[in-house]
Amino acid sequence: MSALNYIKPNTNGAKALPPNQQNNTQLVILLRFISIAIQVLVISLAVTVWQYQVELTPLAVVIFAELIFNISSYYLLKHFNQRTTIGDWSLFGQIMADVIFLSLLLYFSGGASNAFVSLLLMPIAIAAVTLPKLLITLVTLTAVIAYSLLLAMLPDHASHHVDMSQHFTGMWINFLFSALVVSVVVARMAFSLNKKERILAQIREEQLRQEKLLTLGVASVQVTHQIATPIASVQLLIDELSEQQPNDPIVDELQQQLKRCQQSLGQFRQLATEVRQQKISPLSCSNLVKQITEHTTLNFPELTLEWLNHSKLPEQAAIASDSSLIPAILNLIQNAQRANPKSMTSIEISSEIKNRHWHVAIRDFGVGFNLASLAELGEQPIVSEQGLGMAVMLSHVSLERLGIKLSLSNHSEGGAIAELIIPLIDN
Numbered sequence: 001m002s003a004l005n006y007i008k009p010n011t012n013g014a015k016a017l018p019p020n021q022q023n024n025t026q027l028v029i030l031l032r033f034i035s036i037a038i039q040v041l042v043i044s045l046a047v048t049v050w051q052y053q054v055e056l057t058p059l060a061v062v063i064f065a066e067l068i069f070n071i072s073s074y075y076l077l078k079h080f081n082q083r084t085t086i087g088d089w090s091l092f093g094q095i096m097a098d099v100i101f102l103s104l105l106l107y108f109s110g111g112a113s114n115a116f117v118s119l120l121l122m123p124i125a126i127a128a129v130t131l132p133k134l135l136i137t138l139v140t141l142t143a144v145i146a147y148s149l150l151l152a153m154l155p156d157h158a159s160h161h162v163d164m165s166q167h168f169t170g171m172w173i174n175f176l177f178s179a180l181v182v183s184v185v186v187a188r189m190a191f192s193l194n195k196k197e198r199i200l201a202q203i204r205e206e207q208l209r210q211e212k213l214l215t216l217g218v219a220s221v222q223v224t225h226q227i228a229t230p231i232a233s234v235q236l237l238i239d240e241l242s243e244q245q246p247n248d249p250i251v252d253e254l255q256q257q258l259k260r261c262q263q264s265l266g267q268f269r270q271l272a273t274e275v276r277q278q279k280i281s282p283l284s285c286s287n288l289v290k291q292i293t294e295h296t297t298l299n300f301p302e303l304t305l306e307w308l309n310h311s312k313l314p315e316q317a318a319i320a321s322d323s324s325l326i327p328a329i330l331n332l333i334q335n336a337q338r339a340n341p342k343s344m345t346s347i348e349i350s351s352e353i354k355n356r357h358w359h360v361a362i363r364d365f366g367v368g369f370n371l372a373s374l375a376e377l378g379e380q381p382i383v384s385e386q387g388l389g390m391a392v393m394l395s396h397v398s399l400e401r402l403g404i405k406l407s408l409s410n411h412s413e414g415g416a417i418a419e420l421i422i423p424l425i426d427n
Contacts, residue, residue, distance in 0.1 A: 022086040024130045025077055028094045032070045035098075039063055039105065042116075058108040066101045092135045096142060098123045103146040112151040112168060117175075120147055124179055128187040140183040147175050224268055231261055271323040280402070282425055283321035285313045285358055289351070295330055303337050308350040317353060319422050324398035331395045332362050332418045339366030339416060358422040368410035392418075 043059055046052040073094065077086065099120065106114050120143045127139040151172055238258060241251045273279075289307060296305055336347045348363040396406050405421040 021088060021091040021130065022077070025073075025086050025091050025094055028091065028098070028126065029070055029074050029077065032066070032094075032098065036063060036067055036070065043109075054109050059105060062101060062104045062108065069097060069101075088131055088135060092127070092131055092139070095123045095127050095131070095139055098126075099139065099142050099146060103150065106150055107153065111154050112147065112171065113154060117147065117150065117171075118178075120175070121178055121182055124182045125186060128183050129190040133187070136183050136187055140179050144176060144179055148172065224265060227261075228265065231258065231265065234258055235262075267323060267327070271327070280320050280322050282318045283325075284315070285317040285319060285351075285424075286315065288319065288321070288325075289313070291326055292329055292333075295326060296333060299330065300334065300337060302345055303333075304346040305333070306346050306348045308348060309352055313351060313353065313358075317358065318425055319358060320402050320425055322402065325402060328395040328398035329362075329420070331392070335392065336362050336364035336366075336416070336418070339364040341365065353424070356424050358420075358424055360420040360422065362418045362420075363411055363415055365415040368414065368416045369408060 040063065043054065043056070043063075046054060047056065080086065102119055102123070106112075106117055106120075111117075124136075124140050124143050127136045131139070151168055154168070235258060238251065238254055241248070242255070245251050293305055293307075296303060333347060340347065344365050348361075350359075350361045350363070352359045392408070399406050399420065403423050407419045407421070409417050409419070411417050
């Protein structure tokens with residue numbers, strides 16, 4: 001039973017996707033190899049040392065079939081490990097096979113009177129810590145039915161005595177009670193422990209995430225402080241150039257770019273102040289659409305935003321906003337622009353209100369997200385050829401503060417989608 005300590009509990013309730021039961025299946029196969037060796041050893045001792053009269057032929061056939069099944073399972077697992085995810089039903093099949101093989105061995109070696117009949121609890125225990133409730137119930141029912149059949153198939157001379165009949169009935173009740181305790185209590189304890197582990201893991205991940213954000217914040221403040229003086233110096237130089245070359249278009253272009261730097265610096269300072277003061281104000285959805293369009297035209301003049309259904313937005317529709325909202329959305333738009341093919345100069349933004357939430361989906365026409373890193377995007381910085389990662393993470397944090405949910409996915413017709421689910425407020 002100590003092998004159960006190395007079997008990982010089921011996490012089916014923790015994630016939307018089914019858990020990968022590969023490690024648990026490998027351990028079950030390893031335990032079966034060990035079990036086969038012990039079976040051969042015990043039968044050999046029973047025949048040669050203890051002089052028990054057993055039918056060797058059916059036992060040998062069952063053990064041989066068990067060995068062939070286990071070897072096949074090992075190679076199938078090794079083969080499919082590189083192609084697919086091992087789910088609950090695969091592990092369930094392995095545990096059910098253990099119940100069947102063990103029941104056959106017991107049937108040909110004394111049935112319910114065999115001292116090892118309680119081993120039928122082992123598959124139930126493994127199922128209790130690795131499988132969801134439905135499959136645990138199926139394994140438990142199968143084991144109880146197997147035990148009941150072994151008890152019913154006992155020879156008449158083994159149970160004709162009243163005391164023995166009561167003894168076997170008591171054994172059946174004891175097995176049934178033990179099976180229920182293992183399948184219910186152990187499963188519940190495993191679920192509780194696993195839930196605590198998930199919570200602790202989430203706390204650790206959130207702590208690491210906050211540490212990364214704190215590092216980025218400190219670095220941003222330092223950079224802002226350091227570039228303020230050079231920007232002021234550049235402004236003086238450009239003023240001198242303007243006096244010397246009043247009609248030079250290059251000087252005008254430099255002046256415009258410097259103003260953008262100064263505006264960005266001012267916005268960052270304003271954002272830091274509002275975040276510190278937790279200043280949040282209402283903003284109408286139509287006004288946000290207008291501001292996003294204006295900022296995109298200013299910052300990405302070569303890019304066209306194709307707003308879908310935004311004209312259907314109610315005038316009174318409003319959301320909670322602060323200075324970080326528009327930069328966060330612009331980051332997503334910029335990432336979409338980078339992901340687009342060079343010949344594509346437009347991005348689709350669909351807009352829809354459902355269930356007191358404003359759904360805004362930003363779609364590009366690139367190659368889409370890398371599936372291997374899709375789950376981590378927005379949670380931590382990820383190196384990407386498309387420029388995704390750091391900006392997405394910062395946008396995710398800014399949006400999260402406002403109660404906005406950001407989900408990333410790939411479009412069925414190509415490209416990627418960044419969907420914002422923004423709660424509406426009473427304006």
